[in-house]
Amino acid sequence: MWFKRRMQILRKKQIIKMNSLRHYLILLLSFPITFSLSAQSLVATDPLPKNVVLEEFTGIYCGYCPDGHAIGQALMDQNPNRVAIISIHQGSYAVPQQGDPDYRTSWGDSLAIQAGVTAYPMGTINRHIFKGSHTAMGRGDWTASANQIMNEMSPVNVGVQSTYDSINRELNIVVELYYTANSPLPTNRLNIALLQSHVFGPQLGGSGNEYEHMHMLRELITGQWGELIMNTRQGTFIRKEFVYQLPQQIREIPVVVEDCEIAVFVGETQQEIYTGTVVKAKGGTNMYIGNVSLMDTVQVKKGESHATTEFVLQAKSSLLGEEEFEIVLEAIESPDDWEASFIFDGISYVDSAIVSLEQNMNEEIIFQIEPGETSGMVEFIVKMRSVSYPEAPERYLHFFVISDVTDLVVNGSGGPESGYYDYVFSEGLESAGCNTQSTIPANVFVQGMNDRAFSDVKNMYLNIAWTFPSMTVEQIQSVKTFMNNGGNLMISGQDIGWDLMSGAAYSHGSPEATDFYQNYLFADYLNDGNSSQHILYANTSDDVYSKVPSAFLVDIYDGNMYPDNIAARNGADEVFYYESNDKAAVVKAATNNFKVIYFACGFEMIGQVPTTNQIMRQTYYWFNNSLSTQEFEDALSDIFMGQNMPNPAKVKTTIPISLKHDGELRIINSQGEMISTLAVSADETEIALDITSFSAGVYFYQIISEGRSSRLKKLIIF
Structure with missing residues (x-):
């Protein structure tokens, strides 16, 4: 089996100390040794699809950038544990005016030049060229490009764990890499970035000085383009440890460890990124616990009222020995008369169960959905959590049932x-x-x-x-x-x-x-x-x-x-x-x-x-x-409303009407804002409108009755 093979690894511990605004990397240990995966590792050894690394170029004076932030956040929210966002404040929109904070770094300009950034916001998805000759693209392309990347396989997996020593303000970052396939190049590059979220400050197009900046790049711990990985052959396992002393502030912005994250990614070169991940700086990990997957590729099934629709899943543990896992079934906005359950080892469960799984052994779980009389299309989420390692990210899977x-x-x-x-x-x-x-x-x-x-x-x-x-x-x-x-x-x-x-x-x-x-x-x-x-x-x-x-x-x-x-x-x-x-x-x-x-x-x-x-x-x-x-x-014939006379008007004007039901006259200004209403009864034939309180200008009016609207007509007041 793979875990009994002896593989070449590189083990290195690095100390990164602060001295003014520069970081110095001191090499303590670096040599190849033979290693057997007999201890519990962080990294997956199964072939996995690529994760997304979105490098977003932004600035506090960029009016469209909040929309870019929202697109990136939505991408992350929709794909838990699959997306790392690095928000890089760079360029003319990021140069602070007097009294404003400086969110830039010394790394941003070189990243932007390589990406070919020409406007803001722009971003790169895994530094891949999707069209043209540069990696930078407008925010409208991020989601589709990210979906493409997430469907590709990565030759290398990344495992990370970060712990914090509060006395010395030191982060101890453990990185594990495992190559499930050969890289096309003999060397790759490992990159580690310090990010900070929940930084409140100014943002054009945002909420004044209380805009919440997220995923902000504060430091590239491994330098501009990362450090070299010298062995990229299939079966190679690499473990590295880094100690990084967290500064009290960067460019006069306090560095709060509870708000910080560590992003780790592997590039084929300094250009193409294979995959990456992000974890909390204080006690974070992406430790791989296993997987849950569909037996077939059918993710959406048509159900029928009071009939059972089945999905057969496989759960597999990557943890050593026999471990307990919690299996959870969640239904998103399911009608009250729908029923959902699952069967494991012959026992039926409704919401969740604690099950035992042997390492690398596939176990079958049958999920049964029975729609009721109420129509709907319901999303079901299956989550798999480690009992022994609760801090490890849960594994999850989605499927859908549509009925009537x-x-x-x-x-x-x-x-x-x-x-x-x-x-x-x-x-x-x-x-x-x-x-x-x-x-x-x-x-x-x-x-x-x-x-x-x-x-x-x-x-x-x-x-x-x-x-x-x-x-x-x-x-x-x-x-x-x-x-x-x-x-x-x-x-x-x-x-x-x-x-x-x-x-x-x-x-x-x-x-x-x-x-x-x-x-x-x-x-x-x-x-x-x-x-x-x-x-x-x-x-x-x-x-x-x-x-x-x-x-x-x-x-x-x-x-x-x-x-x-x-x-x-x-x-x-x-x-x-x-x-x-x-x-x-x-x-x-x-x-x-x-x-x-x-x-x-x-x-x-x-x-x-x-x-x-x-x-x-x-x-x-x-x-x-x-x-x-x-x-x-x-x-549509329940409402008649004619043109007011006189028009233009100054003091009063009359509107002819004919209604089957009582209604309401609405006056709307040229900005589309409703500024006045007047109740109208079905037996009225005209409305005498007093306009002395209105300023001169162009207005519009219409009648609403029984949920229907008359045509919009123009009223001019001089």
């Missing part, structure tokens, strides 16, 4: 913004009476399509929001397959057209994207929009949406309003227009296979809930052929 879901809200994967606003779609579906809906991320949609689990899903609502890339090629292919099989699509997001069709720097065009945009969305991209395009109005000739009232687009992205100008291609209709230029904002089409409606502005940017609910109702009914054209007209 007809409508899926799918959040784009390019950034966290889509997840902030998916409620606009789900609440709209609720208003339409749809109780067979669920919300999932785009990567799970791709997996579900690959696993052929979505045969009951008829309608998809793709919520891109303002994220990049708006869609990956893999996601495009999955959505096209869904539509070709008869699925209907609603898709929305500002800059989808710019991203897929403009060909601009940092956009994500491809032949697959062009085909999707032109032949599935039935749209032509004209140009990028701006904040002047903040009012939508419906095409009065449209057979579905003609009675939807005008609506404001609200600036929810802090001054970043880029609704695309588009045009319908042959076979499609232009549904909504921008008032400022009469260019199309929304197009729809119906083919023999599918129906599609595409919002070139973010649907979440429509600031009036009654209007978004109304659009979602009409879309749901149109997708399901549940209302005739006349019924559409009848459903």
Whole structure:
């Protein structure tokens, strides 16, 4: 067996002492010895996929950098123990003005030059060149690039343990490497970085002087490009120990050990990073305890009410001898009438169990899910924890069961913004009476399509929001397959057209994207929009949406309003227009296979809930052929509100109305803010509006009644 082989290792202990602002490495011991893995090690000897090392170039005066921070944090949160973020304050946006803190290091400029940083924020994923000639890329590419890296195998695994001597302020860092395959090069490079989180200070685009900076690079303990690894052959085990004296402060910023982390990564050279990890500086470790895995590759399964769906997993321990582990089953937002359990060694458990595992012996665990009458798509997480080594990271696995879901809200994967606003779609579906809906991320949609689990899903609502890339090629292919099989699509997001069709720097065009945009969305991209395009109005000739009232687009992205100008291609209709230029904002089409409606502005940017609910109702009914054209007209004819007279006005103005039910008049300023309301009864025929308290300017008004909205009309006060 592998653990009985004798292997060559390098054992070295290094002392790193502080002297002013320089660190000196003193070599104490360095020689090859023969070593047998008879003691418990930190590092895995099984082949493992690469972990992500995101080096993020940022600065306190960079307005877009908080969005980059959020994208990186979301990537880390979604992939526990798989992502290390190193936030490097560097460049002109990081040079402190008088009175501001200096978060830079002496290492940042060289890292940025190698990466080819030209804007901020930019980042590198494992210092890999994905396109072009440099590793640096915009924040819109981080997630897709990271997902690509995490699906590749690493030739080397990294184990780390860090302890802290509070008397001497010394970190003792133990690093173990194990090569599961030959490196292409005879030497590699080991890098250790000191990071610090929870540093509160200024940040443009953040929360003033109380912005919480995370994963901030404070020091490269092994120097600019790390230290050489001299043996990179398969089967090589290397153990190194480093002692680093933690300074009281760096550039006058206090170094708080409880907020510090140690990032360790191995590079093929100083350029390409194989894999890495991050642990707490005080008592942290990534000790490998084993693994839990699916017996097959099917991660998403279609279930049925009151029928059992099974997933067979294998659990394997990497710890010496026989060890106890806690197996935990968690269900994320599972309906109350769903049941879940698992069987180990013939005994059934509901939530958790303590089981014994022998080293390197696979043990079968059967997980059983029984959906109830309530529809849903539920994520299940299996966690495996060591009882003897509770500080070691748990191992985990995800699987999904979908039952009786007809409508899926799918959040784009390019950034966290889509997840902030998916409620606009789900609440709209609720208003339409749809109780067979669920919300999932785009990567799970791709997996579900690959696993052929979505045969009951008829309608998809793709919520891109303002994220990049708006869609990956893999996601495009999955959505096209869904539509070709008869699925209907609603898709929305500002800059989808710019991203897929403009060909601009940092956009994500491809032949697959062009085909999707032109032949599935039935749209032509004209140009990028701006904040002047903040009012939508419906095409009065449209057979579905003609009675939807005008609506404001609200600036929810802090001054970043880029609704695309588009045009319908042959076979499609232009549904909504921008008032400022009469260019199309929304197009729809119906083919023999599918129906599609595409919002070139973010649907979440429509600031009036009654209007978004109304659009979602009409879309749901149109997708399901549940209302005739006349019924559409009848459903929208409950409110009439005419143009006020006189207009412009100074003291008073009169608004003609006709309502079936009582309602409310809302006055909205030019910024989209509601500044006044007035109750209106169904028996009134006009509203005499006193405007003496309003300042001169342009206003808008509409009536809300029984959850429906009138068209938005303009009021000018002089």
